[in-house]
Amino acid sequence: MRIDRLLAVLLLLQRRGQVTAADVAEEMEVSERTARRDLEALMMAGVPVYSVAGRGGGWRLVGGARTDLTGLTADEARALFLVAGPAAEATPAVKAALRKLVQALPKPFRGPAETAASSLVVDPKHWGASWPAQQPPRFLEVLQEATIAGVQVQLGYNDRHGSPSRRTIHPLGVVVKGPAWYVVSNTDEGIRTFRIDRVSSVELTDEPVTRPADFDLGATWRQITEEVNRIREPLEIDGLCASDGMGKLRMTLGDRLAIGDTAEDGRIEVRIRGYNEYALAGELAGLVEWLEITAPVAVRDRLVSIGRSLVDRYSPAGLSVPS
Structure with missing residues (x-):
């Protein structure tokens, strides 16, 4: 390391x-x-x-x-x-x-x-698809300095839609997740996270940071990522995967895959997060050789529909699909 x-x-x-x-x-x-x-x-x-x-x-x-x-x-x-x-x-x-x-x-x-x-947490997992490596953002160093010095910051910020705002934050720590940098801060609305490449200006003040009691940056970041994942990927499905297919499953799903116990037949219990039944079924259809979805029924039904459509499109003429 x-x-x-x-x-x-x-x-x-x-x-x-x-x-x-x-x-x-x-x-x-x-x-x-x-x-x-x-x-x-x-x-x-x-x-x-x-x-x-x-x-x-x-x-x-x-x-x-x-x-x-x-x-x-x-x-x-x-x-x-x-x-x-x-x-x-x-x-x-x-x-x-x-x-x-x-x-x-x-x-x-x-x-x-x-x-x-x-004051720094490194989270190597990306949000969704991998991004290319990026240079550290412009205001990273001064925000790290403010975090260590324990002083409030007047922050200029553009949200994901490009709308500008100006606010006072109490910087508590810096997180790098994949290629993106964030500052975790205390605000009047509670703990908030700001992507540093969206920061337009930083002005350090002489006012001390108000730090929540027993604040832990690592534990707080885990809570933030869990909440973001619940919003981005609200659907959870259960399944059984053959042991020789676990590598492909991990490669395809990354941190959206949770691994459970080994079942009596030797297959491994898995739980998978996704956005909706339609998108997740399409993503998993290519893993049918190793993976059996056990719940929910809506995902199983969608996989059946995908299978029938594949046979209709690619099977020789006259071959029918049993209902």
Whole structure:
């Protein structure tokens, strides 16, 4: 996992003082190209890493080798934790490492570092079809700064229809879902989510953010996505799938597929979300070799209708379909 490697590369730099991309590649068991990208990612995030050209060169931390992080500035510490602390990606080992790194920071930096580590969630699943990769949106950095600083923002925003508005938000965290970025905020109407590529202006204020008690960005984002999925895909159907067809089912349905227990005949219970009976039956008709829909009846009836239409269109003349 790349987050683990970034932390490991930083600790390697601290231990050795200077490393080459080849050193990192050997230590992390990755290619030199990947090692160089990891070093550049730390540098671009604001961690004080720099390259030395020529014979005997490599990559160094500003100030030389250290056994702790006390040489980092407040901004650099926040940058490190933004790189290394996305809540949806961090393994238990990474979280443990982050706790140790926090304790190595000077006391004035610990609060901002912990806030940075919990202010970003990475959700790799796309909404619906996959989108092409995009550049980070224009106002991402300043909204991250507002989140970490805990200050309210005057936000200019265009909704999905292009209608502009201006509002005051209390930014609580940033989420990247697939290629899209969102800021999760407290507002007068409750928790709201804004797509950052629709933001037209950002003005930071001196007013502190009002943060709901026991707010957790990861848990809140899960609730938001579950609600969006219920709206986008209100229909649920049940079925049984042969084990050798599960790969095709996962590839076709992605996160719209929930897997249950194994039935007595060896098939696997599944639950599938979709928009309506018509669309979902059409999508699943090509999986009939492995998948049997058990409920609701309307989807089964639609599949029967699709089957008859296929036979009518493509069967040899004179072949009838039993009712």
